[in-house]
Amino acid sequence: MDKKYGVYICEGCGIGESLDIEALKGIPEEEGLPVKTHACLCGPQGVELLKKDIGEKGINTLVIAACSRRVNFDVFRFDGCIVDRVNLREQVVWSHPRSEFPALTAEQKEDDDNFDRVQMLAEDYIKMGMARVEKITLPEPHKLENLSRKILVIGGGITGMSAALDAAKAGYEATIVEKTAQLGGHANHWRKQLPIANPYDRLISPIVGDLVKAVAASPKITVKTNTVVARIAGEPGEFTVSLKKPTEKIEFDVPFPLPDDMKVDASGKELEAEKLHEVYMEYNKGKKDILTLDPDGELYGAVILAAGWRPYAPTDGEFAHLGLGQFADVVTNHQFEELAAKGKITRPSDGKEAKSVVFIQSPGQGNDKDFDFAGSVTSLVALKQAKYVREDFSDGKAFVFYQHMRTPGLSENFYKSIQQDPGIFLTKGEVVAVTQGGGGLMVEADNTLLGEKIKVNADMVVLGTGMVPATADDPVINLAYRQGPGFRDIGLFNGYADSNFICFPYETQRTGIYAAGGVRRSMTAEESIEDASGAASRPFSAWSPSTAGSLSIRVRAT
Amino acid sequence: MSFPDFFFQRCTQCKRCTAECPFGALDDDAKGTPKPNPTRCRRCGTCMGACPERIIGFADYNIDSVGSMVKAVRVPSEDDYAEPPFRILGLVCENDAYPALDIAGLNRLSYSADVRFVPVRCLGSVNVIWIKDALSQGMDGVFLLGCKHGDDYQCHFVKGSELAEVRMKKIGDALASLALEEERVRQFEVAIDDYHKLPEMINSFVKSVEELGPNPFKGF
Numbered sequence: 031m032d033k034k035y036g037v038y039i040c041e042g043c044g045i046g047e048s049l050d051i052e053a054l055k056g057i058p059e060e061e062g063l064p065v066k067t068h069a070c071l072c073g074p075q076g077v078e079l080l081k082k083d084i085g086e087k088g089i090n091t092l093v094i095a096a097c098s099r100r101v102n103f104d105v106f107r108f109d110g111c112i113v114d115r116v117n118l119r120e121q122v123v124w125s126h127p128r129s130e131f132p133a134l135t136a137e138q139k140e141d142d143d144n145f146d147r148v149q150m151l152a153e154d155y156i157k158m159g160m161a162r163v164e165k166i167t168l169p170e171p172h173k174l175e176n177l178s179r180k181i182l183v184i185g186g187g188i189t190g191m192s193a194a195l196d197a198a199k200a201g202y203e204a205t206i207v208e209k210t211a212q213l214g215g216h217a218n219h220w221r222k223q224l225p226i227a228n229p230y231d232r233l234i235s236p237i238v239g240d241l242v243k244a245v246a247a248s249p250k251i252t253v254k255t256n257t258v259v260a261r262i263a264g265e266p267g268e269f270t271v272s273l274k275k276p277t278e279k280i281e282f283d284v285p286f287p288l289p290d291d292m293k294v295d296a297s298g299k300e301l302e303a304e305k306l307h308e309v310y311m312e313y314n315k316g317k318k319d320i321l322t323l324d325p326d327g328e329l330y331g332a333v334i335l336a337a338g339w340r341p342y343a344p345t346d347g348e349f350a351h352l353g354l355g356q357f358a359d360v361v362t363n364h365q366f367e368e369l370a371a372k373g374k375i376t377r378p379s380d381g382k383e384a385k386s387v388v389f390i391q392s393p394g395q396g397n398d399k400d401f402d403f404a405g406s407v408t409s410l411v412a413l414k415q416a417k418y419v420r421e422d423f424s425d426g427k428a429f430v431f432y433q434h435m436r437t438p439g440l441s442e443n444f445y446k447s448i449q450q451d452p453g454i455f456l457t458k459g460e461v462v463a464v465t466q467g468g469g470g471l472m473v474e475a476d477n478t479l480l481g482e483k484i485k486v487n488a489d490m491v492v493l494g495t496g497m498v499p500a501t502a503d504d505p506v507i508n509l510a511y512r513q514g515p516g517f518r519d520i521g522l523f524n525g526y527a528d529s530n531f532i533c534f535p536y537e538t539q540r541t542g543i544y545a546a547g548g549v550r551r552s553m554t555a556e557e558s559i560e561d562a563s564g565a566a567s568r569p570f571s572a573w574s575p576s577t578a579g580s581l582s583i584r585v586r587a588t
Numbered sequence: 589m590s591f592p593d594f595f596f597q598r599c600t601q602c603k604r605c606t607a608e609c610p611f612g613a614l615d616d617d618a619k620g621t622p623k624p625n626p627t628r629c630r631r632c633g634t635c636m637g638a639c640p641e642r643i644i645g646f647a648d649y650n651i652d653s654v655g656s657m658v659k660a661v662r663v664p665s666e667d668d669y670a671e672p673p674f675r676i677l678g679l680v681c682e683n684d685a686y687p688a689l690d691i692a693g694l695n696r697l698s699y700s701a702d703v704r705f706v707p708v709r710c711l712g713s714v715n716v717i718w719i720k721d722a723l724s725q726g727m728d729g730v731f732l733l734g735c736k737h738g739d740d741y742q743c744h745f746v747k748g749s750e751l752a753e754v755r756m757k758k759i760g761d762a763l764a765s766l767a768l769e770e771e772r773v774r775q776f777e778v779a780i781d782d783y784h785k786l787p788e789m790i791n792s793f794v795k796s797v798e799e800l801g802p803n804p805f806k807g808f
Contacts, residue, residue, distance in 0.1 A: 098690045098693075099707075100686070100687055100690055101690075112648075117690075119693070120689070120690040120692075120693030120694060121689055121690070121693055121705060124693035124694065124696055125689075125692060125693040125696070125697065125698050125699060126698055126699075126701045127696060127698060130698050131698075131701055142669075143669050143670040143671070144669075145664070145669055145673065147673060147701035147702065148701050150662070150664075150673070150701070151701050151704070153662070154660070154661050154662055154704055155704070157660040157661070157662070158657040158660045158661065158704070158706070160660070161653075161656040161657050161659070161660035162653050162654075162656065162657050164656065165650070165652045165653035165656050166647060166648040166649070166650070166653045167647045167648065168647065168648070169590030169591075169646065169647040169648050170647070172591055172626040172627065174627065264625070265613075265625035265626070265627040265628045266627040266628060267627045268627075303601050303618070303619050303620035304618060304619065306620075307618040307619075319618075320615055321615060321617060321623065509612070510615075511612040511615060511628075512606055512612065512614065512615040512616055513606070513607070513609070513612040514612075518610075518612070520746060520747070522739060522741070534744070539610060539611060539612070539746060540611060540612060540628070541611050541613070541627065541628045541629070541630055542627065542628070
C-alpha cells in the first residue's frame with residue numbers, strides 16, 4: 031500500500047495544559063508530515079476530522095497521539111488504515127504531573143542547558159509512533175482452503191455428550207469418538223447422582239440415559255464407539271483426523287518425538303538434521319511422518335477433548351496406615367460405588383451388611399492435604415455415599431472425617447440436608463490409624479471438632495481418592511505436531527489438560543483443542559455439563575459470521 | 589490477527605522457533621526448516637524472540653518496527669546539555685504490564701520521565717537485538733516488564749516471561765563484551781493489579797542505573 035501519513039494530536043484530558051503542543055507539532059512537520067490538533071479527538075467532531083482526512087485526502091497511515099491504545103480502540107479503528115496510538119494521556123501527562131515535573135519558565139528556556147523532561151517524553155513517543163507506522167504493513171487474513179466447521183468430540187461420557195449436544199443445538203455437526211463399546215462413561219456405573227437442579231438437596235437418578243437418548247435423536251451428531259484417535263494432523267479449521275479401533279496399529283498412528291538421548295551421537299554431540307530425521311523415522315518405523323496427511327482422514331474444524339478420568343489406583347502399600355491392601359473392607363470411593371450400584375452394601379470380606387461405614391477424605395500423616403486428584407467432587411461423593419448407607423439400613427451409620435469439606439454453590443443445600451440426617455456424622459479430623467477390632471475395623475481419629483481422639487467401629491472404610499485425568503496416562507489427542515502428540519508437560523498441572531490460562535478458559539496449549547470435564551480438573555457431573563457448554567462455545571466464537579471465510583482464533587485489539 | 593512471516597533463505601535450521609513455540613505451531617521438515625501452521629498460532633511472537641537470524645516477523649510487529657521505535661528515542665549527551673538526562677528503555681508486555689502502567693496513570697501515580705516504554709506482545713517475543721540496539725545507541729539501561737512465571741505463572745503465552753529471563757541471563761556475556769555492566773538490563777514481574785508497585789519498581793531501577801553512571805556509548 032502507498033502510505034499517506036497524518037499525525038493527529040489530541041489536546042483533551044489534560045494533554046493541552048501540560049504539553050507545548052506547538053512544539054510537538056514541530057516533530058512531524060520536521061519530517062514533512064501533515065499534523066493536526068483537536069481539543070477532543072475522540073468526540074464526534076474529532077472523529078469526523080479523521081474520517082474526512084481519510085476520505086478526502088486519502089490518509090491511510092495515522093499516528094494518533096492521545097489516550098492509551100487500550101481505550102477508544104473502536105473509535106480510532108478505520109478499515110484499511112494503519113493506526114498507531116501514541117499514549118500521551120496515561121503514560122505521559124497523567125503519570126508525570128506538572129506539580130512534580132514543572133515546565134520550564136520563560137527565563138529557564140533561555141538557557142540551553144535546561145530541558146523539560148515531560149515534553150521530551152511526549153516528543154519521543156510521537157517519534158516512536160511515526161517510526162513504527164513507517165515500518166509496518168496491514169496484516170492480511172489467513173484463509174484456509176478447506177475450512178471445516180465440524181467438531182470432533184473425544185470421549186462419550188457426560189461431558190462429551192453434553193458438548194456434542196450443545197454444538198448440535200448451535201447448528202454444528204459433531205462426531206463423538208468413544209473408546210468403549212457404549213456411550214455413558216463412568217456415569218453408567220453409578221447408583222445415584224448428585225443433584226443438578228433445584229432444590230439441590232437430594233440425590234437423583236443418573237441422568238446419563240437421557241443424554242444417550244438425546245444424542246441418538248440428534249441428526250447432527252455421529253457416534254463412533256470402539257474408536258480412538260490415531261492422529262490429528264494439520265491445523266485448526268482443517269484438522270485431518272485418522273480414527274481407528276483401540277487395539278489397531280495403523281500407519282497413521284502418530285509418531286513420537288525422539289527421546290533426548292537419541293538425538294545425540296556416541297560422543298554426546300547433537301546429530302545433523304538429516305541424520306536426526308533418519309533416526310526419528312527408524313524410531314517410528316511403520317508410521318507416516320507428521321507432515322504426511324492421511325488421504326482417508328476426515329476434516330474437522332475443532333476438537334473438544336472430553337476424555338475424562340480414571341479412578342486413582344493406589345500403589346502397593348500406599349495408604350497402609352489406613353488399612354488399604356491389608357483389610358478387604360477398606361476400599362476406595364470408586365470401589366464402594368461399584369458395590370453400591372449392585373445392591374445393598376455388604377462387606378467384601380464376609381458379605382455381612384455394612385451398617386457402619388467411615389469415609390476418609392485426607393490421608394493424614396502430618397499434613398491436611400486431601401488425596402491426590404481430589405476436589406470438591408470427592409467431598410460431595412463422600413456425602414452421596416454416606417447417604418447410600420442410610421438408604422440401605424434404617425439403623426445404618428456413616429462417619430465422614432475430612433480436612434476440607436467443599437460443597438460449592440448450591441451443593442451447600444445438599445450438605446445441609448446431609449447434616450440433618452441423624453445417622454451421618456461429619457467432623458474435621460485426621461485419621462491416624464485403621465486397625466482390626468470389635469468384629470470389624472477400628473478407626474482412630476485425632477484433632478477432631480470435638481477436640482479429642484475418637485474411635486469408631488466400622489464395617490467398612492472408604493478412602494476419598496481422586497480422579498486421574500486421561501491425559502496423565504496418554505496423549506489422547508495424538509497430534510501430529512513436531513513438539514509431540516500431547517500437551518507439553520510444563521510440570522504444573524499433574525497431567526490435567528488445562529493450560530491455566532487465566533484469561534482463556536477451556537483453551538489448551540494447543541489452539542483449536544478445547545478441554546472440558548475430568549481432563550481439566552476433578553469435577554462433578556453437573557460441573558462437567560457446564561464445562562462442556564463452555565468448551566463447546568469456544569469454536570463458535572471463532573466462527574462467528576463476522577469472520578466467515580477467514581478463521582480468527584481470537585479477536586484482539588492489535 | 590497477524591501471523592509470522594519467515595524469510596526462509598536465511599534460516600539456519602536451528603529449530604529454536606519450532607521448539608519454543610508455546611502452541612506447537614511449527615513443524616520442521618526433514619531438513620529442520622520450520623513449516624508454519626498459521627491457525628495454530630496465537631501471535632505471541634515467541635518465535636520472533638527466539639530467532640537468532642531475526643528472519644521471523646509479523647506484518648505489524650517485527651524486528652525492524654520495534655528496533656526503529658527504539659532508535660527513534662533521542663538520547664541526549666553532554667554535547668546537548670551540561671547534565672543530560674538518562675534514557676532507559678522499558679519493553680512492556682501488552683497483556684498485563686502495559687494495562688498496569690495505564691492504571692497507574694489513571695490513578696495519577698508518577699514515576700521517572702526518563703523511561704521510554706515500547707509495548708511488546710509477550711516478553712517471549714523480545715529479541716535481544718533490541719536491547720543491544722538500545723545500549724549501543726547510548727541508552728543507559730533496559731528493563732523488561734512482564735508477567736509472573738513459575739508455579740503460579742500468569743504469562744498468557746505460558747512460557748514467554750520465563751523464556752525472556754533465560755535469554756536475559758545469556759545477554760550478560762554480550763554486555764561484558766561491550767564493557768557494560770550486567771545490571772543495566774533487568775526483568776521485573778508485575779501482575780495487572782500491581783499498578784501501585786510500578787513507580788517504586790521503575791524509579792529504583794532508574795536510580796540503580798544512575799548509580800552505574802551514564803552509558804559510555806552515549807554521543808557516538
